[in-house]
Structure formats: structure tokens, C-alpha cells
Amino acid sequence: xxxHASPGEPVEDTRNRVVELVGTGQGARRAPVPVDxxxxxxxxxxxxxxxxVEMIRLRTAVxxxxxxxxxxxxxxxxxxxxxxxxxxEHRRDATEARERERExxxxxxxxxxxxxxxxxELERIRALPWWRRVRG
Numbered sequence: 001x002x003x004h005a006s007p008g009e010p011v012e013d014t015r016n017r018v019v020e021l022v023g024t025g026q027g028a029r030r031a032p033v034p035v036d037x038x039x040x041x042x043x044x045x046x047x048x049x050x051x052x053v054e055m056i057r058l059r060t061a062v063x064x065x066x067x068x069x070x071x072x073x074x075x076x077x078x079x080x081x082x083x084x085x086x087x088x089e090h091r092r093d094a095t096e097a098r099e100r101e102r103e104x105x106x107x108x109x110x111x112x113x114x115x116x117x118x119x120x121e122l123e124r125i126r127a128l129p130w131w132r133r134v135r136g
Contacts, residue, residue, distance in 0.1 A: 125133060
């Protein structure tokens with residue numbers, strides 16, 4: 001059976017007819033909102049909507065912040081990798097420079113020894129009398 005409410009019929013009469021049809025055995029039944037409280041309820045609903053909109057805005061801001069943090073983290077990781085590679089290259093270059101320096105010093109020392117030996121040989125030959133120098 002359907003309940004039809006006519007426009008001129010009071011709300012309380014319609015409610016009573018609905019209660020008769022459904023029964024009064026249900027415990028969780030709400031009383032209708034008095035007409036005096038309607039502006040308060042509307043204000044609370046508007047406040048709830050505003051709160052919901054603010055929550056969405058804040059979640060969007062948090063998501064944007066998380067995205068920026070992820071981007072910065074990736075950039076930081078890239079820069080750290082580059083710095084590590086550059087440090088390794090610098091160490092390798094320093095090692096190569098030390099090895100070249102040792103090689104140059106070693107060659108210089110060898111040349112100095114050869115020069116000292118040649119000087120000693122020249123001095124030995126000059127110490128000989130002139131006739132022995134000529135004969136060889």
C-alpha cells in the first residue's frame with residue numbers, strides 16, 4: 001500500500017500514516033526536524049561541505065608536496081651519483097699523476113746517474129797523460 005501526501009495535508013499526519021504502515025517496532029527512529037532548526041542544519045551542512053572541500057584541498061597539497069619531495073629525492077640521488085663518479089675520477093687521476101711523477105723522477109735519476117758516470121769517465125780520461133789519451 002502506498003502513502004500519498006497531499007500538499008495541503010500537515011506533515012505530522014503523513015508521518016503518523018507512515019508509522020502505521022511500517023510499524024513502531026523499530027528502535028532507531030528519528031523525529032522529524034522542527035522547522036525552527038532548519039537554518040541551523042543548513043549552516044551545519046554548509047560547514048560540513050566547506051570542511052570536505054578543505055580536506056580535498058589539503059590532500060591535494062600533500063600529494064603535490066609528496067611529488068616534489070620524490071622529485072627532489074631523485075635529483076639528490078643523481079647528484080650524489082655524479083659526485084661519487086667525479087671523486088672516483090679525481091682519485092684515479094691523482095693516482096696516475098703520482099705514477100707519472102715517479103716514472104719521471106726515476107728516469108731523471110737514471111739520467112743523472114748516466115751523467116755522473118760519463119763525468120767520472122771524462123775525468124778519468126782527462127787525468128791520463130796526453131799521449132795515452134791520444135792512443136786510446
